[in-house]
Amino acid sequence: MIYQVYPRSFADSTGDGVGDLAGVRSRLPYLRDLGVDAIWLSPFYRSPMIDGGYDISDYRDIDPMFGTLADFDALVADAGGYGLRIIVDLVPNHCSAEHPWFVEALAAGADSAARRPFIFRPGRGESGEEPPNDWESIFGGPAWTRVADGSWYLHLFDPSQPDLNWQHFEVHAEFESILRFWLDRGVAGFRVDVAHGMIKADGLPDMRASRNGMLDPTGTPYFDQDGVHEIYREWRKILDSYAGDRMAVAEAWVPSPERMARYVRADELHQAFNFDYLTAPWRAADLRRIIDTSLATFGAVGAPATWVLGNHDIVRPVTRYGSVARARAAALLTFALPGSAYVYQGEELGLPEVTDLPDEAKLDPAFARSGVSRDGCRVPLPWSGDEPPYGFGPGEPRTWLPQPAGWAPMSVAAQTGDAGSMLELYRAALRLRRSVTGHLQWLDTPDPQGPLVQAPTAGTDPDVLAFRRDSGLVCVVNLGSAPVSLAGYGELLLASGPLTDDGGLPPDTAAWLAS
Numbered sequence: 001m002i003y004q005v006y007p008r009s010f011a012d013s014t015g016d017g018v019g020d021l022a023g024v025r026s027r028l029p030y031l032r033d034l035g036v037d038a039i040w041l042s043p044f045y046r047s048p049m050i051d052g053g054y055d056i057s058d059y060r061d062i063d064p065m066f067g068t069l070a071d072f073d074a075l076v077a078d079a080g081g082y083g084l085r086i087i088v089d090l091v092p093n094h095c096s097a098e099h100p101w102f103v104e105a106l107a108a109g110a111d112s113a114a115r116r117p118f119i120f121r122p123g124r125g126e127s128g129e130e131p132p133n134d135w136e137s138i139f140g141g142p143a144w145t146r147v148a149d150g151s152w153y154l155h156l157f158d159p160s161q162p163d164l165n166w167q168h169f170e171v172h173a174e175f176e177s178i179l180r181f182w183l184d185r186g187v188a189g190f191r192v193d194v195a196h197g198m199i200k201a202d203g204l205p206d207m208r209a210s211r212n213g214m215l216d217p218t219g220t221p222y223f224d225q226d227g228v229h230e231i232y233r234e235w236r237k238i239l240d241s242y243a244g245d246r247m248a249v250a251e252a253w254v255p256s257p258e259r260m261a262r263y264v265r266a267d268e269l270h271q272a273f274n275f276d277y278l279t280a281p282w283r284a285a286d287l288r289r290i291i292d293t294s295l296a297t298f299g300a301v302g303a304p305a306t307w308v309l310g311n312h313d314i315v316r317p318v319t320r321y322g323s324v325a326r327a328r329a330a331a332l333l334t335f336a337l338p339g340s341a342y343v344y345q346g347e348e349l350g351l352p353e354v355t356d357l358p359d360e361a362k363l364d365p366a367f368a369r370s371g372v373s374r375d376g377c378r379v380p381l382p383w384s385g386d387e388p389p390y391g392f393g394p395g396e397p398r399t400w401l402p403q404p405a406g407w408a409p410m411s412v413a414a415q416t417g418d419a420g421s422m423l424e425l426y427r428a429a430l431r432l433r434r435s436v437t438g439h440l441q442w443l444d445t446p447d448p449q450g451p452l453v454q455a456p457t458a459g460t461d462p463d464v465l466a467f468r469r470d471s472g473l474v475c476v477v478n479l480g481s482a483p484v485s486l487a488g489y490g491e492l493l494l495a496s497g498p499l500t501d502d503g504g505l506p507p508d509t510a511a512w513l514a515s
């Protein structure tokens, strides 16, 4: 169980409306009691914060907004005392335009050695006024920006995030040293940002050529190139050279489960986020297919499957699935599956996406370039109290992104002890999950035409998922529109919502039973 902390929005110790490492440290008992094993911290490094810290200007220091290296060391030490491991975010595809390497590269002339860590190219057109190719930034607009001397540099994201050139040995050496820097400080491992992006196809060919199938037909010329795997083989050796179970998890948006499994081969990374599961519609057939494929493809390379419902880039599950009931059922489904599960902060509170942030409050660089903002899932957490900042910090009500009115019932304090709350559902599920082990075996589901109280008959309801884990846990999820019988599955342990009067499982509800 890995819990993602977005430090800017988790807990503020200073009262400036911005979360920080001391804030995380003060809430470690909460995370221990929630029942997680490790904490993945989104970036806290020195950064101009144009992309929420995914634009790093110093990979070996903490941004003053978040504290100091001493605060980080204290966090790792305290977390260890609670039995929690710390995973940090590693951003190797690009750095900040304020990174000394890029500042130096801009100051040095075209063709100078200082430009080698980046991807500078002359433009096309008569006087080089057109970008070197047709690639577009993930945040919208061209992926190239022209500098004063007329050459262009590549940025798959914002212009403030120049892509690093992984054909250059110094980039490799620098990141190996960065890995060691954090491993030496006791981190359990890394979440690798844009893990599919570091190597670009030779010659930087146009996307058009790629789409016509003239290049690798599986993808774009800047993602999921085979060369990235060599980097992970280098890193795996470093991780393995440290005592005490170090790991890395890939953020790799790739076109198929087979391509994803390549990132977690025995000599590469340990886990990869399962984005097929995250983006699946709320339909039994799709979920079952994705669960089966994930278990098979990860299993084929000996890696644990992963299950994830949200992160700081994705619309929150309550809003994405369209109801709290579905998000609750999805949580029970997720935590019953074999492998590693990830929870993004606030999911356990059932926070919805904040969809009415005023445009002037939105800080996501994607908003200016594409009109799409990820700020709505990054709003600071409510911990207690009746009004903003809901115990987020000791200061005034203003947090770096405004919290909505009406979040008082969602706070940790308000939900604690309320058996019907999302938080208590998560706590109960994570407690039970500790003793769940073994393979997943699909079970027959009830006949949708049959009586509500009956033993399940052979796989007849296409809207119900039911499976058993070797240790005896049965999970039944009703994705249909009528209640279904739970008869014959075992003794009820936990349900994501109330059952019908005669013990049936209502639509958009999941149950855990002991068989």
Ligand code: NOJ
Pocket: 051, 054, 091, 157, 193, 194, 251, 312, 313
């Ligand atoms: C993925 C991160 O999760 C996202 O927040 C960021 O904007 C991009 N990578 C670029 O680093």
